[in-house]
Each structure stands twice: as C-alpha cells, then as structure tokens.
Amino acid sequence: MAQAQKALAREVHNPAVSVDWERVAYLLHVSRQMDEVEETRLVPEKQVLYQFSARGHDLAQILLGSQLTHRHDAVCGYYRSRPALLAIGVPLEEALAGPLARDGGYSSGRDIGVVFNYPNPNGPSALPMCGGVGTQYTPSTGWAQAIEYRRTVLGETDYEGAIAVALGGDGSVASNGFWSALTIATTQKLPVLFYIEDNGFGISVRSHVQTPGGNIAANLASFGGLKILEGDGTDPEEAARLTEEAVRFVREERAPLLLRLRVPRLCGHSAQDTQGYKSEAEIAAEKARDPLPRLQNFLVPAVFTADAWDAIRQRAADDVAAALERALARPQPDPSTLTRHVFSEAASHGVQAVQTKGGLAAEGHVLPKGSATPRPSGPRINMAAAIRRTLEHELAVNPRMVLFGEDVGPKGGVHSVSQGLQARFGEARVFDTSLSEEGIIGRAVGMALAGLMPVPEIQFRKYADPAVEQLNDCGTIRWRTRNRFAAPMVVRMPGGFFKCGDPWHSQTNEVQFVHAIGWHVAVPSNAEDAVGLLRAALRGNDPVIFFEHRAMLDHGWARRPYPGDDYVLPFGKARTVREGRDITVVTWGAMVERCEQAADLAAKESGRSVEVIDLRTLSPWDSEAVLESVRRTHRCLVVHEDNGTAGFGAEILAVVGRECFLDLDAPLERLTMPDIPSPHNPILLEAAVPSPERIAARIDEMVRF
The missing domain is CATH 3.40.50.920 (Rossmann fold)
Incomplete structure (x- = not known):
C-alpha cells in the first residue's frame, strides 16, 4: 500500500490519530488464527488444556498495545490479554507455546498458558499475570509509583513519560484489588491507565450484578482525581482515538485515567463454557458487533484494497501455522527441573542465577558486604530500637529502599519502630498508606518488579488476611515465570501476645507463610538476631516475612547491644x-x-x-x-x-x-x-x-x- 494512500486514509478518518493500520490488521488476524487453531484443533486434541479466546476483545487490545512504546511501560493483564501482548512484541511462537505448556518461554509448563509474563529488555513489559480476578490492579499501581520514584527521587530521566496499564474485564471491577488500586493511584496521582473491557458478563454473571447499572465509568464519574473516558471498543476509529487520548493523558499529566470500552465476548468464558445463559438473540447481537468485519469495512477500500486485505490475512495465517509447528516441535518440560527457582539460586547452585527482571540484583545494584560476626557496642537496646536502627542504616545505604504501611510516617508506627524515619528520609521514602492490606502488598509487588526494595508493614499479623492472595502470588512469581521475574521484598509483620491477648492483634500463625511457596520467614527472639536477620532480608533476593513479636519489642530479656552496621545473620542457622x-x-x-x-x-x-x-x-x-x-x-x-x-x-x-x-x-x-x-x-x-x-x-x- 502506497504511503500516500495510508496518510490520506488517516487524514480522512481522523487526522489526530496516528495508527499503523496494516500492523493492527495483521495482529488482529494473527489473534483470530491463534484462537481458531486452539478451539478447533488443539483443545479437542487435548494439547491445550485451558483456552480463553479473545475474540471481540482483540481489536481494542491491539490498539492499546500499539500505544505502549516506552521501554519502561508495563501492562498487567489477565487471562484474555494475549492480543495486547502480541502488540507489545511477544513472539508468535511464545504466544502458542505457552498454552501448549511446552519447554521454554514464559512458564515452561508451570502455569496455565494464558497467564503471560514478558520481561522485555528493549520495550514495554508484561508484568506476571495471575489466575485470580482483579489481582493485576495493585501491582500496576506499584509499578507506576516506582516509575515516579525512579524519575523524581533517583533522578533517572529515562523513566520520563513511562506509564503502567492495568487491563481488566468488567467483572474484575468488583474486586478488592480494583478499588484499592483506584485509591492508591488517585491519592498519589500516579501514571496508571485502568483499561476496562466491558463485555457485559463475568463468566455468566451479568454486569448489573457486578456494578450498579452495569457501567463502572458512570459509577466513578465523581471519583476524585480520576479522568474517565468510555466508548465503543469495536469501532476502529473511536477505539483508536480514545486509546491514544487516554495514553497521552496519562503520559503527559502523570495522572490516572479509566477507559471503559464496550466489547462483545464472541465466545464462552473459556473453551468449556457453552454459554447456555445467553439467548440466541444475545449471541446474534454480539456477533453483529464483531470488530473484525468492522475493521475491514473501515480499511477497505479507504486504506487497503480487498486483495491487500486478503494478503494480510494470508500472511497472518501462514505465520501462525509456521509458529505453531515450531511450538509443537519444542520438547515437553523436564521434570527434573520442577523444583528449581522456588528461591534465588546463588547459594544452592553455586553460580548466580539472577532473574531477568525485578529486585535489585536484576539490574546489578550492589549493596555493601556484611559480616556474620557481631561487633556489639554500646548499651543494651530493645528490639524495637534495634530494628529502627537497622532500617535507618539500610535506608541510608540503599536509595532504592522504601518503607511504608499504615501509620509508619509521622506517628512512627503503632509500635514506634519507624519513629523519626520519615523526618530523616522524606515522604517519598517513608510514607503512610490507605487502610488496605491488599493495596500495601500488591503495591509492593509492583515496586519490587520495577527494581525497588519495598519494605511494607502489616500492622498486626491478623491484618495480613486481606492480603493473602497478593502474598501467595508474590511468593510464586519466580517459580511460575521460570526465573524471568522475581519480587524481593521484606514484609514486616508484628504479632503475638503483649500484656494481654485477643483474636485480632495477637495471632501468630507463622506456619501459614512457611507453607506459602517462595517466602523466607524470620522470627527473631532478641535485638541482636533481629538486626542480623533484618539486614540479611533487606540485602537478599527473595521475599521475606519478618515477624516482630509484640511481647519482645520492649522486653528486657530481648535487649542486646547493637551488633554493628554490617552484621548479617544468614537464614537457616539456629x-x-x-x-x-x-x-x-x-x-x-x-x-x-x-x-x-x-x-x-x-x-x-x-x-x-x-x-x-x-x-x-x-x-x-x-x-x-x-x-x-x-x-x-x-x-x-x-x-x-x-x-x-x-x-x-x-x-x-x-x-x-x-x-x-x-x-x-x-x-x-x-x-x-x-x-x-x-x-x-x-x-x-x-x-x-x-x-x-x-x-x-x-x-x-x-x-x-
């Protein structure tokens, strides 16, 4: 197609929107071909065991992915997000090998094939998806906060203009994570795009059961600090215009925006879903809104000839067929590697095996070397003071460390452990959060994936319960992405009895986190051990639960001289x-x-x-x-x-x-x-x-x- 004809078509349709329509058409055909071969061949052959078609959602997602061009952009999606990932550069073979659960790629058969991750070194990344609905929102806000931290606090100019995108369906807007993320993004004014694909159904539950009136954009019309756009995700011109406007706003204003696009789900929730809950008229109405023929009518003959359109479709079919053959030729995963990458492997395998993205190690950030020999000096101090002094020193030597939670700022924590730290290091590094443990831990996940060392506090052990999904998902990131991603962090968690007890503030239940895959768990009994274990955790490459017993924080027996600023106590040494x-x-x-x-x-x-x-x-x-x-x-x-x-x-x-x-x-x-x-x-x-x-x-x- 002649460049002059392309330019003319853009000018006729919408001079403000710049879209590579040939690439959009190609990727839309690629996505349809992948869905079709899975539905008609690979699922019946039981080579693909979980299949979630994106038909109907695909055009809008491709337009979104095409706008993500910054190397520090990140999108966190869900099980129907493959078209967006194709648009940001996931290779066709990888996109097919994942559902086939073959060796290599983003999971190597460890996770279901629609749960993608993509640590793109030269462009936008796809953060590790989860199987839980709504789990993508708070990590996305954490990534956005890390963008702003690295841009403004660390002065890294290459983060200028980067954004985070949380991509979800209308069913997910009822989740805790969605509302927590909205609160974080608006109160902190973070560059987050909430991209909501509204197909009217959450599996079989209709939108009006998820959201009053079935329209989350209308319900959020007066939500402070949030710009809202909505429109038809099947109309190529409207969807392109709204997506470009949304992305431009978030990039330029460094502020959150919610874009709701109406799309049809031209399939069941999954390959096993017969859609018996839809009438024939509803199915026919959805089919009439298929964005593929609408895109063809939009582009032919204004941009392409019919022959050129057919050539694009044939090229997509040929490329998918070739990629599928390569994916099918891959070996099955090696069972002997099944237990690798639960934790970082520098110690267990003798050589450093660093994750591709996430934490300090992935970017080569080196902290001072520690010593396993304590050098006690000064008077005996209580455990609270010992933890505070360790946090203070590590904040001083590690500019990527951030400390946050409920009441940790001016108040200094309900147990006074963080007292004075905000005054010294500022609100960007030591800050209070909204009252949402899901938001505290989910945000920490995104920050860790973006190369920071987050130190979130859960005020009492029992209060971690609302965050259990994020905690569990965080611990499995390294394993389920086959060491492509990891999210090292230190979760400080006071608990246990103190003078008295009660069911809400005195729980221990540390065994729950020992059973959670991928977490190290420290339970120090005295000030010296608390210093060594906390410093080891803060300089480590794995997520850690650091349990601070309330009865020991100011207990005379637990007092010890401070063992020195370089004291590191290895984990697993009684x-x-x-x-x-x-x-x-x-x-x-x-x-x-x-x-x-x-x-x-x-x-x-x-x-x-x-x-x-x-x-x-x-x-x-x-x-x-x-x-x-x-x-x-x-x-x-x-x-x-x-x-x-x-x-x-x-x-x-x-x-x-x-x-x-x-x-x-x-x-x-x-x-x-x-x-x-x-x-x-x-x-x-x-x-x-x-x-x-x-x-x-x-x-x-x-x-x-």
Missing part, C-alpha cells in the same frame, strides 16, 4: 541458647525466653540438663542443628505459641521422627497453645500460652519416660 544432655527443646520467638526459664526450673527441681535451640528462621529451618542435638539427647520437645494442630512443630517432629527414630528414648512431643484464638483476659492468656512451669513439667515427664 542458635543453641543453652547446651544440655537430657532433652532437646526446639522453639522460636517469644517462647525462647520461656524455654530458658523452663530449663532453669527443670535443672533446679529435677536436675535435668536441657538443650534449648532457637531456630530464628522457619523458612529455611536448621534441621541439621536439631537432628544433631536430638541424636545426642535422644528426646525432642517443640514449644511454640501458635495453635497445635498443623502448627510448624508438626513439621519439625515429622523430620526428627524420620531421621532419628532409632535414637529416641521417648515419644516426640509438642507444647503449644490449644486450638483457640488468643484470649484477651491476662489470666486466660497465661492459661493458653505455654508457661515456663508447664514446659518444665513436660520436660520432666519426657526424661522420666
């Missing part, structure tokens, strides 16, 4: 608090002090020699230290504050029972809280939490067995 011959007691957190007291009681009252081991970290945990001790003492008691059933003590004793069965002189035992929430009354609390007296009595019973 400490033998007290050596003994008769029994091994394994514990962590606030129970370490009580087990020491119990050991004193057992020695005084019964002459027992008790070895007490403080694990310090639960993921990983030092099984070697425990097993070596049990082989000498021939008895093992685990004491923890968490509930007994399915608590982490069960895991420890399972390993001890397997490895030390022939060494044991008594049954393995646990002493824990009963299976109840933490009670409020101090008398009830003491009856629930293992006491030194009860621990000592159990020690005596086991030694006398």
Whole structure:
C-alpha cells in the first residue's frame, strides 16, 4: 500500500490519530488464527488444556498495545490479554507455546498458558499475570509509583513519560484489588491507565450484578482525581482515538485515567463454557458487533484494497501455522527441573542465577558486604530500637529502599519502630498508606518488579488476611515465570501476645507463610538476631516475612547491644541458647525466653540438663542443628505459641521422627497453645500460652519416660 494512500486514509478518518493500520490488521488476524487453531484443533486434541479466546476483545487490545512504546511501560493483564501482548512484541511462537505448556518461554509448563509474563529488555513489559480476578490492579499501581520514584527521587530521566496499564474485564471491577488500586493511584496521582473491557458478563454473571447499572465509568464519574473516558471498543476509529487520548493523558499529566470500552465476548468464558445463559438473540447481537468485519469495512477500500486485505490475512495465517509447528516441535518440560527457582539460586547452585527482571540484583545494584560476626557496642537496646536502627542504616545505604504501611510516617508506627524515619528520609521514602492490606502488598509487588526494595508493614499479623492472595502470588512469581521475574521484598509483620491477648492483634500463625511457596520467614527472639536477620532480608533476593513479636519489642530479656552496621545473620542457622544432655527443646520467638526459664526450673527441681535451640528462621529451618542435638539427647520437645494442630512443630517432629527414630528414648512431643484464638483476659492468656512451669513439667515427664 502506497504511503500516500495510508496518510490520506488517516487524514480522512481522523487526522489526530496516528495508527499503523496494516500492523493492527495483521495482529488482529494473527489473534483470530491463534484462537481458531486452539478451539478447533488443539483443545479437542487435548494439547491445550485451558483456552480463553479473545475474540471481540482483540481489536481494542491491539490498539492499546500499539500505544505502549516506552521501554519502561508495563501492562498487567489477565487471562484474555494475549492480543495486547502480541502488540507489545511477544513472539508468535511464545504466544502458542505457552498454552501448549511446552519447554521454554514464559512458564515452561508451570502455569496455565494464558497467564503471560514478558520481561522485555528493549520495550514495554508484561508484568506476571495471575489466575485470580482483579489481582493485576495493585501491582500496576506499584509499578507506576516506582516509575515516579525512579524519575523524581533517583533522578533517572529515562523513566520520563513511562506509564503502567492495568487491563481488566468488567467483572474484575468488583474486586478488592480494583478499588484499592483506584485509591492508591488517585491519592498519589500516579501514571496508571485502568483499561476496562466491558463485555457485559463475568463468566455468566451479568454486569448489573457486578456494578450498579452495569457501567463502572458512570459509577466513578465523581471519583476524585480520576479522568474517565468510555466508548465503543469495536469501532476502529473511536477505539483508536480514545486509546491514544487516554495514553497521552496519562503520559503527559502523570495522572490516572479509566477507559471503559464496550466489547462483545464472541465466545464462552473459556473453551468449556457453552454459554447456555445467553439467548440466541444475545449471541446474534454480539456477533453483529464483531470488530473484525468492522475493521475491514473501515480499511477497505479507504486504506487497503480487498486483495491487500486478503494478503494480510494470508500472511497472518501462514505465520501462525509456521509458529505453531515450531511450538509443537519444542520438547515437553523436564521434570527434573520442577523444583528449581522456588528461591534465588546463588547459594544452592553455586553460580548466580539472577532473574531477568525485578529486585535489585536484576539490574546489578550492589549493596555493601556484611559480616556474620557481631561487633556489639554500646548499651543494651530493645528490639524495637534495634530494628529502627537497622532500617535507618539500610535506608541510608540503599536509595532504592522504601518503607511504608499504615501509620509508619509521622506517628512512627503503632509500635514506634519507624519513629523519626520519615523526618530523616522524606515522604517519598517513608510514607503512610490507605487502610488496605491488599493495596500495601500488591503495591509492593509492583515496586519490587520495577527494581525497588519495598519494605511494607502489616500492622498486626491478623491484618495480613486481606492480603493473602497478593502474598501467595508474590511468593510464586519466580517459580511460575521460570526465573524471568522475581519480587524481593521484606514484609514486616508484628504479632503475638503483649500484656494481654485477643483474636485480632495477637495471632501468630507463622506456619501459614512457611507453607506459602517462595517466602523466607524470620522470627527473631532478641535485638541482636533481629538486626542480623533484618539486614540479611533487606540485602537478599527473595521475599521475606519478618515477624516482630509484640511481647519482645520492649522486653528486657530481648535487649542486646547493637551488633554493628554490617552484621548479617544468614537464614537457616539456629542458635543453641543453652547446651544440655537430657532433652532437646526446639522453639522460636517469644517462647525462647520461656524455654530458658523452663530449663532453669527443670535443672533446679529435677536436675535435668536441657538443650534449648532457637531456630530464628522457619523458612529455611536448621534441621541439621536439631537432628544433631536430638541424636545426642535422644528426646525432642517443640514449644511454640501458635495453635497445635498443623502448627510448624508438626513439621519439625515429622523430620526428627524420620531421621532419628532409632535414637529416641521417648515419644516426640509438642507444647503449644490449644486450638483457640488468643484470649484477651491476662489470666486466660497465661492459661493458653505455654508457661515456663508447664514446659518444665513436660520436660520432666519426657526424661522420666
């Protein structure tokens, strides 16, 4: 097609919109060919096990992807977002190999084929998608906040003009993540485009059940700080104009915008969905809105001849067929690699295997080397002061570190741990957030993916529950993207009893995060260990739950001299608090002090020699230290504050029972809280939490067995 004819067509249709219509037409045909071959061949052959067609959504997405040209742009989509990914440059073979679950590419068969990721080094990236509805929104705002941080605080001029795009369907606007992201983007004035494809259905649920009146744009008309556009996503001219206007606004104004485009879903929710909930008239009406023939009518003959259109369609078919053959020729994934990339592999494989994108390591950011040797100086300080001093030093040496959460700013945290940090480092680096744990952790995910070291605080352990989906998804990023992405962060999480208890502020349940794939878990019992473990986490390359026990933050027993600004305590190294011959007691957190007291009681009252081991970290945990001790003492008691059933003590004793069965002189035992929430009354609390007296009595019973 002659360039003059193309230019004339653009001028006739809309002189303000610049679109490469030939590329749009080609990619639309590519997307349709991919959907068709999956639906008619690969799904029936059971070579593709999950299939989500994008027919009807495809034109609008391609127009969106074509506008994402900045190398620091990022889009986070969902299971129907393949056309947008094709438009930002995902190779055709990769787009087909993913659904086939073949080796290589963005997952290598670990995740379902429609959950994409694309760490593009020279252009816009696709952040790791998740299977959960609405999970894309808060990480997108985190990416946008990281853009602004790197642009304004770090002075990285190449981030000027970059934006984040959260791409979702109308069903997802009912999710917690959507509303949390709106709050973050508008209160912080972040460059985020909320791109909502409204097809009228969330699987089978109609839009009016998701949103009053079925129109999220109308409902948000008075939402502060949010510009709104809406229109027909099947009309090539209107969709192109609105998309270009939306992207230009977000780039230039550095502010959020919501664009709602009406599109038909010319298919079921997935290949298994028969759409029995739609009438024949509804299906016919949707088919009449198919954007493919509308694009043809728009371009032929104004831009292309009919022969040129057919040539584009044939080229797309040929390219898809060739890409499919290459994808089918790929081998199946190697089962021997299945357990790789749960965590960073620098230590376990001897060579640095750094993720392509995310965290400090991916960009070669180097922090000072630490020392495993403490150099204590000064008076004994409490754990809160020790954590604060560590955070202060690491903020000073790492300009990419940011600290945030509810009340962490001027108030200094409800436990006073972050007191004074905002005054020293400013609101851009230490800041308060809205009251949304989903938003706190989801935002941290996006920041980490964008190369920062986020340190979010969850005010109390129980309050993490609304963020569990983001926490779980974050931990699996490295594994499910096959080390293409990772989101290292340190989540500070106070919990446990303090003077009294209650079901809302005193929960521990640390085992939940040990069971969450991809998370390291630290539970320090004293100020020195807190410093070393926190610094190791802040300089590491994996996400970490850093559990701060409320009872120990200002406890006299937990006070220690500050061990130095370079003290780093490796994870997975237990400490033998007290050596003994008769029994091994394994514990962590606030129970370490009580087990020491119990050991004193057992020695005084019964002459027992008790070895007490403080694990310090639960993921990983030092099984070697425990097993070596049990082989000498021939008895093992685990004491923890968490509930007994399915608590982490069960895991420890399972390993001890397997490895030390022939060494044991008594049954393995646990002493824990009963299976109840933490009670409020101090008398009830003491009856629930293992006491030194009860621990000592159990020690005596086991030694006398």
